[in-house]
Each structure stands twice: as C-alpha cells, then as structure tokens.
Amino acid sequence: MSHSSLSCHYDSYLPSDSSLETDALTNRHWNGRISTQAEGPSRRKSNLHNAIAAEVDSSWERPVHIEGRYKKYSTTSSVYSKKALSHQSEHIERSWWYACCQKCHTEESEIPSWEPPHWQKLCPYPLCPTYRRFAQNISILLIGIMVWVLTWIVLGDTAAPGGQLFMMAVLTIAAHFGGWLVVKVTSLPPLVGMLIVGIIMKNIGFVNFNSEFQHVNSYIRKIALTIILTRAGLDLDPNAMKKYFFTVIKLALVPWTIECGLCAILCNLLLGLPWDWAFLLGAIFAAVSPAVIVPCLFRLREKGYGVSKGIPTLVLAVSGIDDAASVAVFGIISSIMFSSSSLTTNIIQGPLSVFGGVAFGVFCGYLVKYIPERNDAFLVPIRVLLLLTGNLMSVLGSEEIGWGGGGPLAVIAFAFVSCKEWVAQGWDPEDNPVATAFEIFWMFFEPMLFSITGAQVVIAELPGHLVLVSSGIIILCIVVRALLTSVSAVRSNLNMKEKIFVGLAWMAKATVQAALAPVALDEIRKMNTDSETLVQLTNYAEIVFTICILSIVITAPLGAIVITITGPRLLSKTSKPPVLEGKLKSYYYY
Incomplete structure (x- = not known):
C-alpha cells in the first residue's frame, strides 16, 4: 500500500475540525458548567471524576482523547477485541469464571493499559489483571513494606510481628480486601466485608488489643469521624440546599426525632x-449512612432512575443533615453524662456548645475564602490541610474543654461554608479537589474504622x-421510620411511589454507628469509681455497642438490597443518562 493511500486510510479515522468542535461542546455540557469566574491555576478533573464520567458515558459512542489524538477505538482495545474473537470461544466467553474475571478486572478508565512485550503470553486477560492494575498493586505493596520497615526502626517491637501496631496493620489490610x-x-x-473481617479475626484469636492500644484506637475513630463529617459538609451542594431547604429539613429532622425517641423508649422498657x-443510644442509632445509600443510588442514576425529580441530591442532602443532628445530640448527651460539672452547668452548656460550634465553623469557612490567596500555586494542598487540621482541632479540642456537641457541628459548618465560598469563586461543585483529597483519606480510614x-x-x-430483643427493636424502628419519612414527604413534589422509595x-446504618458506638466504653475506661458502679456502667455501654453493631449488620445489606430492587419499580426513568449531580460521585470509589 502506497504512502498516500496509508495517509488517506489513517485520516479516515480522524474526526474533522467541525466534529471536534461539536464534541468539545458536548463534553463541556456533559462534564458540567465551567465558570467564567474561575480564578487561580488551572487544574484538571480528578481521576475519580474521569473514571465515573467514563462509566456513565460508556453507553454513548464519542471519541476519547488518547495521546494527542481523538480515537473511537484504541490500538490496544482493538488487539483485545481480535484476541477475544480469535482465541476465545463463545463457550469460554459465556462461562461463569470468564464473567467473574471480567468483573474483577473492570478498568476504571477508557485509556487502555500500556503493556511490556509478551505480557499477554505470561498473564492473559481477563484471567490476570492488566499491567496497569498489576503495577499499581505492586507499587502500593512496596510503599507499604517500606513504611512498615521505617515504622519498625522508629517504634521498635510494637511494629514487629506480634506487636500491637503490626496487628492493626494486618487487620486493616485484611479488611480492605474483605470489602473489595x-x-x-x-x-x-464494602463496609459489610470490613466489619465481618474484624469480627472473624477477633473470634479466631488473631486480634487482641491491650488497654494501652485501645487509647490509640479511640483516636483513630475520632479521626475517622472527622473525615466522615467533613465529607458530609463538602457533599452538601449549596444550590441544592437552597432549592430544597425546607424539604430537606423536614425529611431529615422529623423522622430522625421520632426514630431516636422510639429507640430510647423501647430500650428503656x-x-x-x-x-x-437510652437517649444516647437513640442519638447514635437514628443516623443513616450515605456510604451505603449513595453508591446504590448511583447505580440507579446511571440507568436514569430518579433523575427528573432530583431524588439522589435530595437523599444525599438529608443524609448529611441527619448525621449532623445525630453527632450533635450525641455530643451534648455524652458531655452531660460523663462530665463532673453540675447539672445546671451542663444544661446551659449544651445549647452554648451547639451555637458556639456552628459559629466557629462558619467563621473558619469564611476565613479560608481569603486565606490562602485564590491564585496561590499551592492553593489546593493548603486548603486541604487547613480543613483537615481545623476540623481535627474542633473535634478533639471540644472534647478537651467539655463541649463535645460543638466540635462535630463546627466540622459540618466549616466544610459546608468553605465549599459554598469556593464554588462562588469558580470551583466546579461536581469536582472539588479538596473533597477528592478527603475521599482518599476515607479510603485509608474506612477499613481501619470498621x-x-x-x-x-x-x-x-x-x-x-439481647441479640433477639435488639434485632426486634432495630427492625421495628426502621419500619416506623420508613412510614414516617413517606408521610413527611407530603407536599414535596414527589408522587406516591417516589415517597415510598425515599422512605x-x-x-x-453504618458509619456514624461504627464511629460513635465504642465512645461510651472509652469514656468509662477513664472513670475513677467503685467496681460495682463500673461494672454496671460497662454493661450499659456494651448494650449500646451491641445494638449499634447489630444495626450495621442487619440494615446495611438490607438497605442496599431494598434500594437496588425497589428503585427500578418505584422511580421514573429518563431515556438519557444525566450528568452527575452534586457530590453523588464522591461516595462511589469502589
């Protein structure tokens, strides 16, 4: 074939300038609004955003930019297609193990993996992972080994095999793979698998943390709680909150209050x-878990369910307010219960801690609007560090001064106001790089927490x-809450089926329960009292802990299954997959 014919053949696969311009406009519309007010250094979309945008857009044939050219199909993907046609029979492609391998090795990007020579001969796809996934896992393994060696050198026996820190590291890694x-x-x-791994490793005798390391575990839970609440604040879309404010408040606080009170009454009786x-337990139990709800809604949204009414955004906003209410009320009750001050002081201190926490969070949120300067080359990492350190100081500092209910509210307010101001400065609310950083933090702390x-x-x-009675209380409370939520959705622009789905x-239940359930046990370990009182208080704390763990084991899988099954039957479907709305994508990293 001549050189000119080769050129014509190659040019036929390249889009014209007009089609490139059309695709650029389409992609801009697809990926969300790009504000003309944006200032500061240019930044690319996060890997998480690109991965999910590719997954949502998989059903639409549009060119993908690869190595400076627009291609519909890459060379590597065409090689895979030829190999699939020439080397894999139809029987193999339909076998269960082939489907399982394909599911395990689903690529997170449309850009194919580069491979060294003869990689397919040594590790054929899909029996083995792509070279990208293999190299990524090897990199993480090497980093982990080097960090462990350095920790062993610095800390000594606690990081050696058999030590407490080594035990913690192995438990976290095993929990990560259990979730996967x-x-x-x-x-x-994934949190279901992580929780099960922790239970198994404890009951086979591998994990046995001593009293000194329990203090370390309590701080790990507090850090995880801070990350949970920060993500909740960053995930509250300011525009959606303004649009659905009264509906969100009604759907969040009315069912939460009834469920908290019902749980407390049943546990007392x-x-x-x-x-x-009982009310301490009710405050923990009434929180819902975005980590369970949102990934399930994302899968429904990907197919077009619930989009026309903005139900995913509504559910996410309510979940954030719900969690904030649980943590704030828990902080107030726990500070009253475990404080040595007088009852009058504690009663006055409760509302003051709430208003003080909100005021401190709002002040910090407006402060990071001006500090650092918006055109600073290190804008993103400085904002991440300010948000992380400020929120950790709020949670730990509020407990230190006895204002436990104010710290979590300060975290929510700080994150929300910061996000609102950054969006006003031009940041895309669908791709906040600070939120992406906290997603990465959560990837490390989620397996640790659960x-x-x-x-x-x-x-x-x-x-x-206790197990039987607690299970009955849990089931009754979630049924009553579902009914009350459906009733509370009256006059909210939802039809009957959508109201039932929202309920x-x-x-x-999951994240807040895991973070707060052991707090009472930690507080009792600090108390200096007689042995009889200590035994009684420990028994109460263990009941609270048991019910919270059972609520995770029962409701997390059940909630995921119910949402997945009822969504297509109760929600209306749109024909075209929409752009991701708000922060829905930020919980879907698995």
Missing part, C-alpha cells in the same frame, strides 16, 4: 437502660436474649 471481595461477589457496600443511656469496630465483638459472649432509602 464483598463488592465484587455480592455488590453490597425492654432492655432496662436508664433514660440517659475492622476495629468488628474486632470488639466476641460472639461467644453475646447474650442470646425505604433511609434505613441503612
């Missing part, structure tokens, strides 16, 4: 918990009566 396995096999939230302990929580459950020591969507 649950996602791939069952499509349930059926389990003998004192009223202060594995540590699971590692405190000893199955042989669980009373059968069913908020039954899953």
